[in-house]
Ligand code: FES
């Protein structure tokens with residue numbers, strides 16, 4: 042089935058947030074701090090207010106409600122309050138008759154700063170002077186299982202670094218707020234999570250939530266970067282202050298400054314294995330730089346730390362992590378949510394172990410593959426399908442591409458064939474699906490059917506992933522509807538949660554499915570009543586109501602003029618806090634093989650092919666599934682070899698596509714995608730989330746292939762040309778150890794106190810203890 | 811703060827077949843003129859710096875010459891005044907008035923080359939020019955023609971497939 046919004050999109054007629062327009066609307070712009078850390082001594086807005094065409098200039102003093110917001114801790118001011126904590130932090134907002142006038146007014150605002158020393162090193166931040174009343178540690182967690190001191194015959198350890206990645210959705214942030222007759226405000230905005238926006242806007246405006254209406258405007262990509270509030274509250278405050286519609290639209294540069302990035306991180310890992318390659322113990326420590334405000338940092342760190350084991354059985358280990366506050370850009374959700382960092386580190390380690398034991402990289406992974414019934418290091422049992430062996434075997438069956446093809450360097454910088462080496466690398470990952478650690482994962486949908494036309498209402502944000510296709514497909518299949526309308530999501534219906542965590546097909550897809558089933562049953566009951574038939578014999582097939590298999594009447598003509606409606610809710614079984622049971626709703630597994638050509642002299646990489654075998658539950662829509670796999674792989678490849686938000690002394694030095702390179706059509710590899718289908722229990726058709734695993738796996742797979750081509754350790758991503766050309770990066774420390782069986786077995790124990798300091802692993806190295 | 815860049819000029823411009831008189835600061839981009847002054851919102855703003863192709867339009871600088879079929883360029887980079895007298899064709903000129911799709915549009919839809927779609931108008935515009943010039947492009951020629959267009963959602967695989975499908979359709983339609 043084709044995308045229902047596809048016709049308008051290929052014709053250029055689909056309306057995006059940036060296309061919003063209203064009679065008499067004003068334009069809002071934001072004045073941002075040029076300093077990563079400074080005291081605000083004085084703000085004078087008089088000159089800006091006096092400019093003709095300026096309707097409002099707002100600072101923290103003009104925020105009527107609670108100044109602070111945030112997805113976890115409420116630690117971020119809507120507008121800077123006495124101190125700025127990152128370069129780009131909003132200080133004031135302006136509404137004026139056109140963007141030019143608004144920008145001029147913003148420049149006319151006088152702000153006196155007293156620059157303060159910027160804390161930009163996350164390994165020092167935890168112990169340093171607090172940058173905020175809430176402290177510098179967003180979250181510390183530590184736990185053990187089995188006997189972390191158990192050893193096999195070989196122990197490898199290394200420290201891995203992952204750079205900051207920008208979601209870089211192609212349509213910069215935009216939205217338009219309009220005052221409503223009841224004294225409230227209506228915001229049309231490109232977002233991932235309407236009800237979260239509504240709640241946070243209500244805090245700042247002081248309005249009851251029901252007077253803040255959020256409506257989804259056309260979204261040009263998201264990838265996690267629209268999970269947090271950016272211009273949402275500002276536009277609403279300006280609309281309420283001026284009584285006019287106010288539109289805000291960021292430039293690309295502002296977009297880099299304003300939204301949350303993927304956490305850069307440092308991960309130390311030590312794996313010990315027996316002679317057969319079975320992992321005996323794993324120890325790991327993580328520091329993620331959360332930047333100036335919390336966003337989802339307390340949640341992301343749990344993903345990174347708990348998934349350090351990868352899709353392997355690990356009985357003995359200790360794991361610890363911090364996400365910390367610095368004066369760097371704020372980090373939060375991005376596709377993969379802490380897992381790409383873990384995946385890069387654990388897969389690098391598996392290759393190091395394989396090399397130390399002279400084992401095939403797939404063989405060592407097969408020997409350690411998790412199976413259904415195993416228990417995770419964090420205490421959860423894998424009770425659902427756990428097809429790790431299956432994805433590895435599925436991948437192994439894909440033939441390698443032929444030699445040759447385009448040389449690295451793309452358009453412009455050509456390589457000479459003599460210095461090009463081919464490399465092949467593998468990676469296998471585990472990604473948790475849906476919300477975790479006790480956060481309720483739920484959605485609600487209302488479906489109505491009249492004369493064969495179905496209408497689906499759900500607050501699930503369509504950001505490009507194709508929820509509208511799934512919703513329509515379900516309504517057609519279950520109800521036999523001829524035509525389907527998926528209405529624009531809004532806050533008039535209950536929350537569908539965020540379009541993130543690979544969760545919307547599972548949560549909102551299932552809510553829609555349940556509502557469709559309820560509508561179908563009501564329709565059939567009515568037909569049965571009217572015709573004196575047994576409802577149990579009736580069903581819907583191919584657009585017709587059938588009785589015991591014989592068509593009775595078309596769905597469109599079954600109950601003329603009568604509307605059948607149902608609202609249904611879906612929630613996953615509840616999850617628990619770490620260490621108390623099922624922390625996660627479920628998992629998906631993925632294996633990839635990357636083939637690269639590397640110019641070892643120039644350090645240029647061409648990713649030739651990525652083969653993927655993913656555990657997808659069931660194939661709902663083959664085209665959209667492939668689109669998620671290919672899109673995720675190319676973003677992961679970007680993180681592996683191209684993309685990094687470069688932050689120097691708290692300033693982003695490359696907030697433009699000119700210097701922040703996202704993969705182009707020339708960089709993109711050929712993708713071969715095969716699937717393991719093992720239906721997810723409790724889901725209609727056994728479907729499960731598919732959006733994040735491809736990215737998580739592509740990062741380590743590409744890095745492994747480049748290592749294979751170059752023979753270099755390459756412990757950091759993105760791998761830069763100079764890393765290859767100059768051989769930068771420390772190899773893992775390999776120690777032959779005396780085997781020590783675990784003294785204790787089983788159990789996951791949380792520790793309250795930090796076992797170590799975040800900065801200590803530079804001196805690590807005594808692999809044996 | 812007034813500068814030369816702010817000085818307004820008046821010029822004529824043909825957009826999707828309709829003639830317009832435009833008065834705008836001379837440095838204002840064609841993209842801004844199209845979107846903000848003329849309400850033509852098919853071309854999108856992805857970067858405003860010529861790096862993403864979301865704003866691609868096809869401009870004929872000498873529309874009266876029969877052989878000037880126009881070239882695709884980034885409308886965000888072109889000061890609109892330098893396009894005075896030009897004929898600009900946006901995504902609205904591709905496909906029929908009543909919702910008919912061109913072969914390229916049809917292929918983008920059929921092959922799943924559209925996710926969020928913010929890049930789509932630019933890709934369709936660039937791919938259309940490619941096939942107008944060369945109905946049988948190689949993979950390398952497709953990449954060279956679409957290198958200036960970024961897509962963050964699809965990973966490009968379905969986009970290449972769409973262009974190849976459109977080329978095949980076009981070759982089959984013109985024996
Ligand atoms: S808007 Fe990106 S190239 Fe014009």
Ligand code: FES
Nearest residue numbers: 926927961962963
């Ligand atoms: S479809 Fe979203 S950027 Fe291309």
